[in-house]
Structures are given as C-alpha cells and as structure tokens.
Amino acid sequence: MVSALDARSSRVVSQPPTRLGSREDLRTIGEPTVVDPKIRCRHVDVFYGDKQAIFDVSLDIGNKEVIAMIGPSGCGKSTFLRCLNRMNDTIEGCRVSGDITLDGQNIYDEKQDVVPLRAQVGIVFQKPNPFSKSIWDNVAYGPKIHGLAESKPELEEIVETSLRKAGLWEEVKDRLHQPGTGLSGGQQQRLCIARTIAVSPEVILMDEPCSALDPIATAKIEDLIDELRNQYSIVIVTHSMQQAARVSQRTAYFHLGYLIEVGQTQQIFTTPRHRLTEDYITGRFG
Ligand SMILES: Nc1ncnc2c1ncn2[C@@H]1O[C@H](COP(=O)(O)OP(=O)(O)OP(=O)(O)O)[C@@H](O)[C@H]1O
Ligand SMILES: [Mg+2]
Known part of the structure; x- marks a missing residue:
C-alpha cells in the first residue's frame, strides 16, 4: 500500500500562509x-x-x-x-x-445519485433540526422515501429500532405522535440521530x-x-x-x-x- x-x-504545497514559515x-x-x-x-x-x-x-x-x-x-x-x-x-x-x-x-x-449517497453517509448537525412533524414521522420519513419498508408493521419496526439505537425509545414511546420539536434539545439531537440511523x-x-x-x-x-x-x-x-x-x-x-x-x-x-x-x-x- x-x-x-x-x-x-515530492509535492510542493501550494500557497502556504506566510506567517507559518516553512512550507x-x-x-x-x-x-x-x-x-x-x-x-x-x-x-x-x-x-x-x-x-x-x-x-x-x-x-x-x-x-x-x-x-x-x-x-x-x-x-x-x-x-x-x-x-x-x-x-x-x-x-x-x-x-x-x-x-x-x-x-x-x-x-x-456524475452517475452517483446524491440521495442514496446521503442515506449511506448520513449527517447530524450542530443544532438539532427535527422536521416539524411527529416524532414517529421524523423517523419514518426517510425509510418511506427510500422505500425501505414494504408494510406498515415493517415501518413501525424500523422506527422503534432506530429510536432504541438512538437511546430515545423509553423516553418517547408513549408520545410518538407528538411533535419532534416539543422534545428537549438533547432528545431532539437523539431524534436526529434516530432519523439518520433509520435509513441504514x-x-x-x-x-x-x-x-x-x-x-x-x-x-x-x-x-x-x-x-x-x-x-x-x-x-x-x-x-x-x-x-x-x-x-x-x-x-x-x-x-x-x-x-x-x-x-x-x-x-x-x-x-x-x-x-x-x-x-x-x-x-x-x-
Ligand atoms: N458557505 C460558505 N461560503 C464561503 N466561505 C465559506 C462558507 N463556509 C465556510 N466558508 C469558509 O471556509 C473556511 C472554513 O470554514 P468551515 O466552516 O469549514 O470551518 P470550521 O473548521 O468548521 O469552523 P468552526 O469550528 O467555526 O465551525 C472559513 O474560512 C470559512 O469562512
Ligand atoms: Mg464548523
């Protein structure tokens, strides 16, 4: 390797900032x-x-x-x-x-489709950014648009597993249909992680x-x-x-x-x- x-x-590094001295x-x-x-x-x-x-x-x-x-x-x-x-x-x-x-x-x-790429390589940002949808819909949205579930029970399974992996399930299992934006900052960030995980x-x-x-x-x-x-x-x-x-x-x-x-x-x-x-x-x- x-x-x-x-x-x-052997490569000369281009444009080194002068205040750093040597290239x-x-x-x-x-x-x-x-x-x-x-x-x-x-x-x-x-x-x-x-x-x-x-x-x-x-x-x-x-x-x-x-x-x-x-x-x-x-x-x-x-x-x-x-x-x-x-x-x-x-x-x-x-x-x-x-x-x-x-x-x-x-x-x-040029043939790479960025939509599946961004599912394969997911990103979580500094500021939690849940969609203004329910907790359940936040997690189910990605699997739905990527066609990852063939039935409602399968989708429910993905939502639960993703929330469990994100360490949020126990805190939200009784309020899945309430807005994701109503969670605390830390919970919202875990919801965003669950959303990322949901698309495998x-x-x-x-x-x-x-x-x-x-x-x-x-x-x-x-x-x-x-x-x-x-x-x-x-x-x-x-x-x-x-x-x-x-x-x-x-x-x-x-x-x-x-x-x-x-x-x-x-x-x-x-x-x-x-x-x-x-x-x-x-x-x-x-
Ligand atoms: N959208 C943009 N348009 C123009 N310049 C940008 C843009 N985003 C970043 N830059 C510039 O690129 C350089 C690197 O910025 P970047 O945001 O990647 O740094 P960072 O290490 O993430 O900083 P921080 O720790 O503050 O988040 C900076 O000079 C910044 O001004
Ligand atoms: Mg930055």
Whole structure:
C-alpha cells in the first residue's frame, strides 16, 4: 500500500500562509491511511468561489472507527466533513476536487445519485433540526422515501429500532405522535440521530453534535457514539478535546485548511508531533 504521505512527498504545497514559515510546516504528519478504508480521500481541495478552504487533504476513514476532527474555528472541519456526502453540492460557488471513494466507488462520479449517497453517509448537525412533524414521522420519513419498508408493521419496526439505537425509545414511546420539536434539545439531537440511523447508513458524520447540549445530554450522545461504532463508521467534528479523547480512536488536526497531523487519539493528545497540534491542544492557539 502506498501511503498518501509517500505519494505526496515530492509535492510542493501550494500557497502556504506566510506567517507559518516553512512550507514543510503544512505537510501532514502521521498516518492518514488505514487498511481497507470505508472512505478514502486523496488530494482534496475545496474552494468557495476563488477562496480555497481545504488544501490537498488525504485521509482515510476506517471501517467501524470513530475519527475526531479538531482544530481552530474556520480551519475547514465542516467543509471537509461536507465533502464526504456531497453536502457541499448544496452551497453555491463551492467546488471540490480530488478523489473521494466510498467502498472504492467514486462518490463524485456524475452517475452517483446524491440521495442514496446521503442515506449511506448520513449527517447530524450542530443544532438539532427535527422536521416539524411527529416524532414517529421524523423517523419514518426517510425509510418511506427510500422505500425501505414494504408494510406498515415493517415501518413501525424500523422506527422503534432506530429510536432504541438512538437511546430515545423509553423516553418517547408513549408520545410518538407528538411533535419532534416539543422534545428537549438533547432528545431532539437523539431524534436526529434516530432519523439518520433509520435509513441504514454505513457512515455517520457529526458536526459538533453536542455543542448545543448540556453535560448530561452530551454524556448520553457520547455513550451512544460508543455503541454506534459497533455498526457504523463515525466522523465527529468537535471543539471539545475531552470529547475527542473520550469517543474517538483516531484524531485529525486541521489548521487553516490543511490536515496537519493525524494519528491514534491518545498519541495526538499525549505526544503530538507537530508544533501546531501541540500549540492547539495545550491551549496556546485557537
Ligand atoms: N458557505 C460558505 N461560503 C464561503 N466561505 C465559506 C462558507 N463556509 C465556510 N466558508 C469558509 O471556509 C473556511 C472554513 O470554514 P468551515 O466552516 O469549514 O470551518 P470550521 O473548521 O468548521 O469552523 P468552526 O469550528 O467555526 O465551525 C472559513 O474560512 C470559512 O469562512
Ligand atoms: Mg464548523
């Protein structure tokens, strides 16, 4: 297996911000590749109009791993995350280049239908965004439009299983036909996770899923992430280093649109190899 680092070792990184000094500073340190990746990204650049937001990022997402993405505000975490299920397609003027494959298939192929892709690679946002429908309909909606249930009992089964996996069933089983928007913030976020799970995803992207939640609701989501990783690959963006340390096996540190360092979470937090990673995790930056 050729490592992305080897593949790019002779490459000159484009447009390094001058205040960082040496161009070497912006090359990825660590091991961005894994054996048998679920998602494989190579040399990904993202532009908003003329402005480049992501620079030559190569990174694999492993099967059934939780990988955390950390870094200062504006460093491109959300932008990179949105590349993984083509959510950036919905942003006018946003252009993605490079290669991204899911199970070896190019997700940017012109024949790729984004609707099933976004079911396969689901996303949970910072702010819970349930539909203004009942709890039951929030979860049943996706399976219905994707034709995942052949009968009402089958659909009911999907709704219950998804709510159970999201750790919400016991709290809502007696009020399934009340509005999803009437739940607490933490419950709404678990409802959004249930909605994502209901369409049988393989990868779940989470963009700061706990930043609007209190510590108890956060702990519930973190426990849930731990359980979900038996079945799914999870990519979580977080500003909480404690959270990254608690839930992830690998961590990727981004800085000004570059992937600076990636490695085992424990190594990143105890013995970071790049000065920028160290500055960030010790609170000297960002
Ligand atoms: N829709 C957009 N249009 C234009 N520029 C954008 C857009 N979204 C993000 N950007 C720019 O791209 C860069 C990366 O932004 P992004 O939102 O990906 O960062 P982030 O790491 O997720 O930040 P935060 O931690 O604050 O959420 C920033 O310079 C931002 O201003
Ligand atoms: Mg963001």
